[in-house]
Amino acid sequence: MPHAAHQERDRTTPTVLTDEELRALDAHWRAANYLAAGQIYLLANPLLTEPLAVEHIKPRLLGHWGTSPGLNLVHTHLNRVIRARGLNALAVWGPGHGGPAVLANSWLEGSYSETYPDVSRDAEGMARLFRQFSFPGGVPSHVAPETPGSIHEGGELGYSLAHAYGAALDNPDLLVACVIGDGEAETGPLAGSWHANKFLDPVHDGAVLPILHLNGYKIANPAVLARLPEPELDELLRGYGHEPIHVTGDDPFPIHRALAEAFDLALDRITRFQRAAREERGTERPRWPVIVLRTPKGWTGPAWVDGEPVAGTWRSHQVPLAGLRDNPEHLRQLEGWLRSYRPEELFDAEGRPTADVLACVPEGARRLGSTPHANGGLLTRELPLPSCDRFAVPVDKPGASLHEPTRVLGGYVEQVMRDTAPRRDFRLVGPDETASNRLDSVFAASGKAWQAQTIQVDEHLDRHGRVMEVLSEHLCQGWLEGYLLTGRHGLFSCYEAFVHIVDSMVNQHIKWLRTSRELTWRAPIPSLNYLLTSHVWRQDHNGFSHQDPGFVDHVLNKSPEVVRVYLPPDANTLLSVTEHVLSTRDYVNVVVAGKQPCFDWLSMEQARAHCARGVGVWEWAGSGDGDREPDVVLACAGDVPTQEVLAASDLLRRQLPELAVRVVNVVDMARLMPHGDHPHGMPDSEYDGLFTTDKPVIFAYHGYPWLIHRLAYRRTGHANLHVRGYREMGTTTTPFDMVVRNDLDRYRLVMDVIDRVPGLGVRAAVVRQRMADARARHHSWIREHGTDLPEVADWTWTG
Secondary structure, rough: OOOOOOOOOOOOOOOOHHHHHHHHHHHHHHHHHHHHHHHHHOOOOOOOOOOOOOEEOOOOOOOOOHHHHHHHHHHHHHHHHHHHOEEEEEEOOOOOOOOOHHHHHHHHHHHHHOOOOOOOOOHHHHHHHHHHHOOOOOOHHHOOOOOOOOOOOOOOOOOHHHHHHHHHOOOEEEEEEHHHHHHHOOOOHHHHHHHHHOOOOOOOOOOEEEEEEEEOOOOEEEEEHHHOOHHHHHHHHHOOOOEEEEEOOHHHHHHHHHHHHHHHHHHHHHHHHHHHHHHHOOOOOOOEEEEEEEEEOOOOEEEEEEEEOOOOOOOHHHOOOOOOOOOHHHHHHHHHHHHOOHHHEEEEOOOOHHHHHHHHOHHHOOOOOOOOHHHHOOEEEOOEEEEOHOOOOOOOOOOOOEOOOHHHHHHHHHHHHHHHOOOOOOOEEOOOOOOOOOHHHHHOOOOEOOOOOOOOOOEEEEOOEEEEEEEOHHHHHHHHHHHOOOOOOEEEEEEOOOHHHHHHHHHHHHHHHHHHHHOOOOOOOOEEEEEEEOOOOOOOHHHHHHHHOHHHHHHHHHHHOEEEEEEEOOOOOOOHHHHOOOOEOOOEEEEEEEOOOOOOOOHHHHHHHHHOOOOEEEEHHHHHOOOOOOEEEEEEEEEHHHHHHHHHHHHHHHOOOOOOEEEEEEEHHHHEEEOOOOOOOOOOOOOOOHHHOOOOEEEEOOOOOOOHHHOOOOOOOOOHEEEEEEOOOOOOOHHHHHHHHHOOOOHHHHHHHHHOOHHHHOHHHHHHHHHHHHHHHHHHHHHHHHHOHHHOOOOOOOO
C-alpha cells in the first residue's frame, strides 16, 4: 500500500481529495498512459474505433514504455499543484527516454498543438502524434529540443539534477521539479549533483524538488537505490541534506492520494524555508524535501508475455510486446492493453480530451509545456557589456611589456558582475579555480555562492554570491547549461586539461543547439562560453597529468553552425574575444588563453581589428620588403606558439637578413577551414593570399599538430604545410623545455625554415648548426641550473 514518510507534518490539515478530484486525476493519468503507448505502437486507428489490425501497427516499434507510467503520474500531480497554488514551474525529466510520456502530456494540455498546429488536439492530431513518434521525418524517442517545455534531452543520463539547479539559480519565483530515474541515480554526475543544495540561495534562487523515481530496474539489471532498504536510502538522502518523503505502491487511487499529500507536504516545506530566508532573514541551510516515488516499471502494461513476467520487471523497459505483425496473440494482448485505459471515457467522438481529463491542467504559461523558462531565449536580456578600452593594457610597441592575460580579463569580468548585480543574470562557474586562473578580482563584485558551514579562515564565501565553485566539472557544466537554457548568461573557467571531463556533456549541448536552431519557435539563448587556461605549455609544477590541449579538437569535430574556437595571443586580444563571445547566441565558444605573464603584442584598437579578421599578417613581425612575395610563412595560433614564432622571426632577421619572412597569426581557428565547411572559413583566394600556394608554411600551433592539417587539407598549398605542436612530450620542467621537448621552440622553427626553403639548406648550414647547438646548450643548462637559458628567459622583441 502507498504511504507517505513518517515525518512530522508541516500542514495543519492533511491533503484531502474528493472522489471527483481523484477520478479526474486518474482520468488524466490514464489518458497520458494511453497516448504514450499509442505513440510506440499505432500508425492508425488512434481511438480504437475499429478492431486493432496489423495495418494499424508501425512497421518498426521504437520507444521506452517502462518509465512512462511513472512520468505520467508525476506530470499529472504537478499539474494539480501548479493549478491549485498558481505556481510558476519547470519540469526536468531525467529519464528523457520517456519521451512518449512528456509528448503525451504536452499534447493533452494543448501546448503541443499550439506549437505544432498540424498536430491538433483531436483525433486527426492524435493520429499524427502517434505516427510521428520515432518515425522517419518525425520526432525522436527521447525528450528533445522539439519537445515543448523541455530543457533537458535525457538520452545521456546523469545531468538532470544539475540542469534543474542551474535553472533555479536567480529565478526566485520558479519551482523546478526534477525527476531522477533510478538508473540515472547511479551515475557519477548525478551523485555529485546532490551537493548542489549547498549552493542554492533561498532568497534569490528558486526551489528544486527532486523526485527520485525508483521503478526497480534499468535496461536489464536491478537499480542499486531501488534495492536499498528504506532506512539505508533515507540515511543516504539525509546525508546529502534532503528530507525524504516516500510514496510507494501499485494501486492507482491510493497512490494518487499519497502522491498528492507528498507534493503538498514538500511544497509547504519549500514555502516555509523561503519565507524564513526572505522575510525572517533566517540563515540556517534548509533541509530541502525530496520525494521518493516507488512504482512498478511498465506499470499498467502487460503483466505477462509468452509466459514471462513483464510489468514490474526489466522486460518492460522498451517495447513490452514485439513481433505484432507475425504474432496474433501479441496483437490481441496489445488491443486489450490499450482498451484497458477506456479511451472512450477519456476522449470525445472527435478525439478531444474530456473535461475530467483536463480538470487538473493549468492554463496559459503555467502549463509545463508552455512555460517561457523552457524557451529561455524569450526571457534573455542583453548583457550590459563594458567597453574593453577601460581594461586594455597600453601597447606603444609590440613586445615591450608583459601582462597576465586572464588577470587583465578578471577586471573586465568583475565589471560585468557589477553591472549585472541588480538583475542577477550572469554567473561565473568553475571547479575551484577562479583565483588560480587569475580571475579573483571578480570577488570584489561578488563572492562565491555557499550555503554550508563557514569558519574564520574562509575567504570570499557569500550566501548570495554569483561565482560558483565546486570541484566537479560535471556540476559546473550542468549548472551553466541550465542557467543558459533558461535565458541567462555565463562563463565557465577551467583548466584546459580537465575540461575533457565534460566532453560528453558539451556534445549533447551542441546537438541541442543545432536542433533548436532549426525550430522557429525556439528563441536563441546565450552562448556556452569556455575560458580554458592553465594550459598545456605552462604547467610548470603540475606536469604531464595537467597537459592536454585536445578539447579544441573535440569541439571542432562538431556541428560547424554552432562551434567557435579562439586562441587570443595576448591580453588585449583576450579582452576583445571575450567581449564578442559574451554577446553571442546559440554557440559554444571555446577561448584558450594563458594566465602566466605574456608579451603584449597589439594595442586595443589593433586587437579589435585583428580579432574581427580572425587571422592576419603581422607586417611588423616579418622581414624583407613588404611588397615582395615571402620566401616562407611563419604561422602561429596561441600565446606560447606566437612568442616562439616571433622569437624565430627575430633570429631569422639577424641570421638570414636576406630572407623574406611573413608572420601570420590565427585567432579564430575556423578561419583555416574552407568557407563551405564552416561559416567562418576563408575562401581559397583569401587563404592563398595569406599563406601562398607554393611557399613553405611553418605553423606553430597550441595543440595537436594534426588538427591544423585536418582543417587545411584541401587547400592548394597543403603539401607545403609543416605543423609543430604538442606531441604528448610532457613532464614537470621549465617553460622553454616544454616547447623544446615538443619541437615547437624558436630554434627548431628556424631549422624548419632552413630545411624547407629551397636552396637555403646549403647557404644556411652554419645557421642551422647554431640552432642545433642552442638546443643542446639548453638541455645542459636546465639540468644544471633548473631554469631556462638567460637568452630565452630574458628575450624581448626588438623589431
